[in-house]
Amino acid sequence: MRLRVSDVVEAVNQLVSQGYEREYRIRDGRLFDLALGSELETSNIQVDSALRLVSGRDGEDASNIYAISDRESQSKGLLVDAFDIFEEIGNSGLADRLLAKRDTDVVGDNDVPSRYGLRKVYKREFDNDPERYVLRIGFPDFPDCPFGQSYSVLGFDTAEQSYVWLVTSILRDSRLNRIPYQGTELPDDE
Known part of the structure; x- marks a missing residue:
């Protein structure tokens, strides 16, 4: 699914309305479901949508949002990388899955205060x-x-x-x- 949004807040609102209600985080290179307090197996997840929003001069700022389904628990949630750093800390299998279908959009917030x-x-x-x-x-x-x-x-x-x-x-x-x-x-x- 392709998102057409101008910022992360808009993307989150749109995806939550589509049932992506869980909050996921990267910890020690693994994906965790915060509500369950447990790790999701990389092989059981499907990245339904991934978007990178780039802004600033020469793309100096970026954020990412991932809509993820867990086939094992039948839950859907969001991994929000507002700082564009998950690529550096995720394990290669997880990073490969997250980045495989990521779209990039440039948003016009250059020099916003x-x-x-x-x-x-x-x-x-x-x-x-x-x-x-x-x-x-x-x-x-x-x-x-x-x-x-x-x-x-x-x-x-x-x-x-x-x-x-x-x-x-x-x-x-x-x-x-x-x-x-x-x-x-x-x-x-x-």
Whole structure:
């Protein structure tokens, strides 16, 4: 099935209305059903629709959404890769299945100041002060996710002490410091 949408929120809404209600995540290179708390076998899944939305100058930002059916449990759900990073962490069999029929659309949000209610940071701003921004992983104070799921990683501006949307090209930059959540206290400053 081919999606004709302009952003991830629109895609999620369209797919949820078609019965894709489960939330899937990649953990340790495997696909998990969050409601069941269990792994889906790669051989039992079917990717019904896969879409990559590219934006920004030279495609510096991208998101992916996958509509997946699990033949074993007869359930349907969504894997939302808002940061375009699943290709790097998934096992090859899973990645091959996810990418096999993925369509790509270019969306016109070049230089928009925000994304999903978060200030959008472009690569040129990051390059001016790369130590200012970090990628927080698994923090409990993440803002609500607009597509009905939850964030697992999110950019953070240490100067403004606020969450930001880092474009994909920043996430792939080796200078970006990644900070996993490690306790009950949130740091005041990075």
